Amino acid sequence: MRLLYIGAESGTSLQRAAAFGRIGLDVLHLSPYAQLPPHWAPWLNRTGGPGIDRLVANGLGRRIGGRRFDFAVVDCGDVVGPAALKIIRNAAPVVVNYNADNPYLDPSPERLRWSIFHRALPHYDLVVAMRRDGIEEMMARRGARRIDTIWQCADEVVHSPPSLTPEEKGRWSSEVVFVGTWMPGRGAFMARLIEKGLPLAIHGARWKRATEYRLLRPLIRSDHLEAADYTRAISGAKIALVLLNGRNADLHTTRSAEIPAIGTAICAPRTPHHQQLYKEGEEAVLFDGADECAEACKRLLADDGRRQTIADAGHRRTFANGTYNEALTRRIVEQVAEITRGGAR
Structure with missing residues (x-):
């Protein structure tokens, strides 16, 4: 099969x-x-980006040709509006949107970022979104027709456990790490972990915006990380933290x-999702609030055997959950085949 991505x-x-x-x-x-101005x-x-849809449409038209x-x-689709979607549909009879964000909230917490996306949404044959409470109803109200909701996914290649060299271990090793962007509330959360005596390392963008930046600054090791460096930073840690984006209802x-x-x-x-994905205390450690997070991490740091057992069990669970990109892509291909058999429009 030929795919236009x-x-x-x-x-x-x-x-x-x-x-x-x-x-x-x-x-x-x-x-x-690629064709958008700085x-x-x-x-x-x-x-709301007036004119962006037309610029994208023209650029895609030239590059797709005949x-x-x-x-x-269409991955994300924040700059792909009806005009660009028409160009895409001229080249492909079935058009799918995949969006790992949450553009369906009304009102949107992100100003007008999703204005172009909202105009195009009813024209997709399939819209794939992340599982959230009430997300299907939100999507339908925005005009989505065929809807599929999935778990977030890791990548089989990029997120496979790496073998770190001694030099890489020296650079990336940490006790407890958080790799992610600053958002409101995260600075206070980290500050409380520090007060509780948790040894932290932070990688990510925008942390200078945190009110607590002076306290956090010695712990911030790098800006935004991607691909291999992202994987190394997590692999080099004994424990890695997940923090959610409340504005997205994650x-x-x-x-x-x-x-x-x-x-x-x-x-x-x-959360209910983490409790569905992993057995608490066996495949993951879960918390309510910074104090419980700090205490849970300190107990794990003091027990190497239990920590490794949880890490190994959590790793095995990812395969049972099917939370990988190749499983996702096969799922999309199967649904495209169903749509094709039934008529794309």
């Missing part, structure tokens, strides 16, 4: 495109952002799948 050429979008290739598809990967993101967030595909996947996140896939013990908020 429209998504960023970095991060998890690139990982998903590669997974489609690994299961045997012939993939043309085009970035919808500072397009603030333009989109503050004004080629034809069995189906198309009950689990990509790290919920990635940390155990990498082979590190996971410590995550006690």
Whole structure:
């Protein structure tokens, strides 16, 4: 099968495109952002991005040319509106949207970022979203037709447990790590962990915005990490933390799948999703609030055998859960086949 994949050429979008290739598809990967001017993101967030859809449509039209595909996947889709979607549909009879974010909230907490996406949403043949409370109803109200909800996924290649060299161990080793961007509330959470005596390492962007930055600064080891460095930072830790984005109504996140896939013990908020994904105390350590998080991590740090047992059990559970990109891509291909048999429109 020939796949037209429209998504960023970095991060998890690139990982998903590669997974489609690994299961045997012939993939043309085009970035919808390649033809946009600098500072397009603030333009989109503050004004709704008038004109962006047309720029993306023109750019995709030139690069696709007269080629034809069995189906198309639009990853995210924040800059792909009806005009760009029309260009894509001219090249592929079935068009799927995959969005790991939450563009379905009303009102959106992200200003006007999803304005273009909302106009295109009713025109997709299949819309794949992350499991959240009430997400199907939110999607239907926004105009989504055929809906599929899934767990967040790790990648079989990028998040496989690495063998760190002595030099890499020296660079990436830590007791407890959080790899992720600063968001409101996270600085206070980390500050409380420090007060409780937890040895922390932090990797991620925007931490200078934290009110607690002076306290956190000695613990911040790097800015944003991707791919191999992201995996090394988690692999080098004895325990890795999951923190959720409350504004997105998250009950689990990509790290919920990635940390155990990498082979590190996971410590995550006690949500219904984490309780479904892992057996508490056996495959993951769960917490309510910073104090319980700190105490749970300290107990694990003091018990190497139990910590390794939890890490190994969590790793095995990821395969039982099927929270990997190749399982996701096969699921999408199966649904595309169903749509094709029934008529794409």
